[in-house]
Amino acid sequence: MQETAPYKMQLEGTLAELETRLRRLQRDLDEPHDPDSSERAVQMEDDDSLEEQARLVTREIASVRRALDRIAADEYGYCVQCGEMISEGRLAARPEAALCIACAEKG
Known part of the structure; x- marks a missing residue:
C-alpha cells in the first residue's frame, strides 16, 4: 500500500480550492439581475453557465471527499x-481516483 499522507494533503488542498470556487459561483448566482430586460437576458444565460459549473464543482467536491x-x-x-x-501513477495523476485503470476503462 502506498503512503497516503501526501495524497491526503493534496486532496485537502484541492477540496479547499473547490469549496472556495463553489462559494464564488454561488455568490455570483445570488447577485440580483439588472432591471433592464436585455441585460437581464444576458445575465440569465450567464447564470445557466454558472449553474453548470457549480454542478461540476459539487461533483468534484464529492469525489474528493x-x-x-x-x-x-x-x-x-x-x-x-x-x-x-490502483497504480501510483494513476493516483499521482488523479488522487481522487476510486477505480483502477482496468475498471475505469470498462466504464
Missing part, C-alpha cells in the same frame, strides 16, 4: 470495484 473518506477508512488506493491496488 469520498477519497478522503477512503483514506480515513484505510481503504485508499484500492479499486472500489475489483479491490485491486
Whole structure:
C-alpha cells in the first residue's frame, strides 16, 4: 500500500480550492439581475453557465471527499470495484481516483 499522507494533503488542498470556487459561483448566482430586460437576458444565460459549473464543482467536491473518506477508512488506493491496488501513477495523476485503470476503462 502506498503512503497516503501526501495524497491526503493534496486532496485537502484541492477540496479547499473547490469549496472556495463553489462559494464564488454561488455568490455570483445570488447577485440580483439588472432591471433592464436585455441585460437581464444576458445575465440569465450567464447564470445557466454558472449553474453548470457549480454542478461540476459539487461533483468534484464529492469525489474528493469520498477519497478522503477512503483514506480515513484505510481503504485508499484500492479499486472500489475489483479491490485491486490502483497504480501510483494513476493516483499521482488523479488522487481522487476510486477505480483502477482496468475498471475505469470498462466504464
